[in-house]
Amino acid sequence: MPELPEVETICRGIAPHIMGQTINQVLVRQPSLRWMISDTLAEDLMGLTIKSVTRRGKYLLLATDQGTLLVHLGMSGSLRIVTTAQEVGKHDHVDIIFTNGIVLRYNDPRRFGAMLWTVEAATEHKLLKELGPEPLSEACNGELLFQRSRKRKVPIKSFIMDSHIVVGVGNIYANEALFMAGLLPTRHAGTIALDDYQRLVECIRVVLRHAIEQGGTTLRDFVNESGKAGYFQQQLQVYGRAGLPCVSCEQPLQETRLANRTTVFCCVCQK
Ligand SMILES: [Zn+2]
Numbered sequence: 480m481p482e483l484p485e486v487e488t489i490c491r492g493i494a495p496h497i498m499g500q501t502i503n504q505v506l507v508r509q510p511s512l513r514w515m516i517s518d519t520l521a522e523d524l525m526g527l528t529i530k531s532v533t534r535r536g537k538y539l540l541l542a543t544d545q546g547t548l549l550v551h552l553g554m555s556g557s558l559r560i561v562t563t564a565q566e567v568g569k570h571d572h573v574d575i576i577f578t579n580g581i582v583l584r585y586n587d588p589r590r591f592g593a594m595l596w597t598v599e600a601a602t603e604h605k606l607l608k609e610l611g612p613e614p615l616s617e618a619c620n621g622e623l624l625f626q627r628s629r630k631r632k633v634p635i636k637s638f639i640m641d642s643h644i645v646v647g648v649g650n651i652y653a654n655e656a657l658f659m660a661g662l663l664p665t666r667h668a669g670t671i672a673l674d675d676y677q678r679l680v681e682c683i684r685v686v687l688r689h690a691i692e693q694g695g696t697t698l699r700d701f702v703n704e705s706g707k708a709g710y711f712q713q714q715l716q717v718y719g720r721a722g723l724p725c726v727s728c729e730q731p732l733q734e735t736r737l738a739n740r741t742t743v744f745c746c747v748c749q750k
Contacts, residue, residue, distance in 0.1 A: 483647030488694030494532040509572040536646035546598035553591030621677030628668035636664035
């Protein structure tokens, strides 16, 4: 599943190719994504110029002076920059074709993604309005998480994965950040002290920044025509390592399920 670092990497990867480019045609081969793509999308986008390409949570925002196209990659979506000469593959559901012949091609085998056009301010869109702060921004800090967690009995891992609290901390990164911060994933959010939250926020940032840096090296894979769209592999300390020795104390890592998500931790290093 594309997580915040992948979406950020895709955002940085496609931006230079489509910024300032004018949309000539939109081909929707399969409108049935998580929500049906509007019948008028092609008409709405025709002739518009991309002014900016940004990210909010796991949404990509392609802004024009008439409105914004919100793109979410769902469980299995990807975007590639190709040309009209590039053969259309299975699951290539949407092409946004620019006047210079460049194509932004959306592929999504499981079709849980979304492509929505809005003429209101993107930040006011119902899918974005209630989102918590960006983890890499100053708006997200230990103080805020501490305040919002008081009296909460939800496990800390579920708390930081709640997009109303902070966006973009997916399962892998929640596992990694809690290990780095030395906090047990099962602890109730309300029992964690301010200085622990301050450390946790720093760990979330380190883990996400590291993943974004690693993603940068794979950029070429999805922006060129032959590249197979894929999510990057990375070096993880706990996720996917249950039963293997902890990198710090060498005790075997434990695995449990929290909110139905795989949770791996070290019961020695995490308190
Ligand atoms: Zn350990």
